[in-house]
Amino acid sequence: MTQSFTIRSQTAGIWWTVRIHDSLDQMRATATRHRPRDNDLDNTMGLCQPTNYWEDGNGLCPPPHNYGGIIRYAADWLDDEVFLHEIVHAAAASYRHMGRLNVNLGRDCGRNEELFAHIYGELAADLLWKLRGRVKIAA
Numbered sequence: 001m002t003q004s005f006t007i008r009s010q011t012a013g014i015w016w017t018v019r020i021h022d023s024l025d026q027m028r029a030t031a032t033r034h035r036p037r038d039n040d041l042d043n044t045m046g047l048c049q050p051t052n053y054w055e056d057g058n059g060l061c062p063p064p065h066n067y068g069g070i071i072r073y074a075a076d077w078l079d080d081e082v083f084l085h086e087i088v089h090a091a092a093a094s095y096r097h098m099g100r101l102n103v104n105l106g107r108d109c110g111r112n113e114e115l116f117a118h119i120y121g122e123l124a125a126d127l128l129w130k131l132r133g134r135v136k137i138a139a
């Protein structure tokens with residue numbers, strides 16, 4: 001059963017829905033139904049769908065005041081790297097949502113942002129892996 005909850009950034013004044021789908025197939029199918037241009041998801045293990053890039057059939061929707069969008073994960077493929085990778089996209093979209101378009105990774109989630117998200121996800125996941133068992137991480 002798909003689980004949903006919300007997360008928020010006080011700094012950006014924005015909140016996001018996090019949806020954990022039962023499987024990768026379900027996540028990919030739901031994401032494509034939600035935003036048809038996300039239709040090449042064979043290598044996608046998680047997905048960030050910001051509101052400011054959603055389409056309603058008449059073009060791009062203006063962002064609601066403080067809603068960032070949906071961050072999607074699959075319960076059968078959720079690991080630290082995927083988890084952290086999608087948060088990079090959400091952070092960049094939150095920054096843009098504030099009207100700050102000077103993310104030097106591009107205006108949308110393009111190749112530069114994708115590369116940055118991969119590097120961040122790998123480094124942060126490796127750091128978490130190395131920290132586990134060495135230090136007590138506060139809840």
Ligand SMILES: [Zn+2]
Binds near residue numbers: 085089114117
């Ligand atoms: Zn990505």
